[in-house]
Amino acid sequence: MSAQQFYGSQYRHCAEVVAYTFFADVHCVACTVETFPGIEDGKSEHVDVEGNPVHPVFFGDEFADEIEENYFCGTCTEKITI
Numbered sequence: 164m165s166a167q168q169f170y171g172s173q174y175r176h177c178a179e180v181v182a183y184t185f186f187a188d189v190h191c192v193a194c195t196v197e198t199f200p201g202i203e204d205g206k207s208e209h210v211d212v213e214g215n216p217v218h219p220v221f222f223g224d225e226f227a228d229e230i231e232e233n234y235f236c237g238t239c240t241e242k243i244t245i
């Protein structure tokens with residue numbers, strides 16, 4: 164593996180979205196994409212029914228660690244695994 168490939172994959176890993184927050188809850192990526200089609204491209208703004216923005220949680224965020232310990236998806240109730 165070249166250095167460029169290595170750093171390229173590192174970057175992708177760090178920028179990986181592991182969950183989203185909306186409806187005052189945490190939701191897994193699969194359910195979020197189902198609820199907000201197209202959100203995974205990260206290019207458009209999405210808001211929930213209350214008008215609050217849908218926030219992505221990225222791998223490596225402090226909140227991501229918390230999610231891994233304590234959170235279940237607000238839509239499908241599966242434990243969110245990171």
Ligand SMILES: [Zn+2]
Nearest residue numbers: 191194236239
């Ligand atoms: Zn889910």
